Amino acid sequence: MTDALLFDWKKEDYVAISGMVDEHADFSPLFNKNLEKLFLDLKNVNRINSSGVRRWVIALEKLRDVELHYINCSFSVVEQLSMVPEFLTKKSHVESFDARYVCENCNTSQVVTLVVGYDIEAGLSKYLDGPDRLCPNCKSKMEFDHNPDSYLFFLSNLHNKKK
Template identity: 80%
Template sequence: MTNVLSFEWKKEDYVTISGMIDESSDFSELFKKNHEVLFLDLKNIHRINSSGVRKWVLALDKLKDVEIHYINCSFSVVDQLSMVPEFLNKKCFVESFDARYVCENCNTSQTVTLVVGFDIQAGEKNYTDGPERLCPNCKQKMEFDHNPDSYLFFLSNLSNKKKTAI
């Protein structure tokens, strides 16, 4: 795992961002082209500190006219989505995010990528649990390994707006 933030463009409008978002993060890579829509794959963001949150919010402000889709949000990103409302602007959509499940029957744990609008709906007033998952080993119901009230809080503030296909 590297601390240096890196960008890998998969398509003209789809970039994977990896590393740690902190005071040294430079998002100028995202401003090089005039995008109307931008897909940010955030699976490999492993840590975000408070200075990084500030840098992210400032970058979003520069991209305020761009429709931004967050893809594969890591645990670190989901934590910020739920704690810092400014981590999303009015033109941001969360498409998918990671969640951890555990099986109390066979002690298996699994990270699952949940797709908003398919696995879980946005815009609910509160979330009492994550979507149901069966253990890949013993086929028993797995437990959502987060406090759904706090981990899924960001979904309450999202609407089910029409999304652009990836």
Template identity: 35%
Template sequence: MSEGLKINTGNENGNLVVTFSGLIDEDSNFSSLENKLIGNVIFDFEEVSLINSCGIREWVTFLESVDKGVTLTYRNCRQIIIEQVNMVHGFIRDGAQIESFYAPYYCEDCDQEHKIHLNVSDVKDGQAPVLKCPKCKTADLEFDAIEEQYFQFIK
């Protein structure tokens, strides 16, 4: 049994914040958002666990229905979301922006993978910031993807 997609809305400084949690798949229904998306809207992907190919199709179809006058910001984009943004035309529409995302890092000293939360402003000239391991606190983390490909969404 799939955990399904849950959609919650809230307000933050006059912006509508739409928080998605669970799985975005063929059963995802975005109709609860119809006529609610006006002004500035922040899509928060912090709790999205998975998106499959059918979910991508549902998402793109949903985005096409959002009024072009709405300003969209993507926040807390998991690696699976960033990969779709980079690969799938229409996953993020023209004019939308990404505020924050998770990036894959690896610590050789403690043999641990880490998903590090970054703001777009942390990435300078397409280079991942150099960070210390949050576990061992001494080693520099290695960026665990190809920067040019992973940061493609930053224009």
């Protein structure tokens, strides 16, 4: 069974991408639209390997004149955003991304989609923790289940700083 990259166009300028970004990733469906603005829903991108990063960066070069909006970035995408500066162009905006929280009181874990500019501010020089969240079960404060300095690093350099 293959985990091929799939494109599900929700609107003319909004596509949900799912699967694995690897050496077989074909981004040509993104090039044929001639759009000024493109919304990429990346919730179901489940893995990105080093060859996939290279293919993504090459695709971004072809989309350099398109304003890209990254929505619902999965853990795999967030890791690349923070490790590979070329994963974003000057015209890229990260709108939202997933983060995991755990409750040490009742052992609950939860994946939360954080909205940039609402839940968390872009452009800070350092991130010491994720935004506060309360446990849906016991209402205790949940812990951000990532190293904030590395997981949230991409936010420091975002072009879409919100007021």
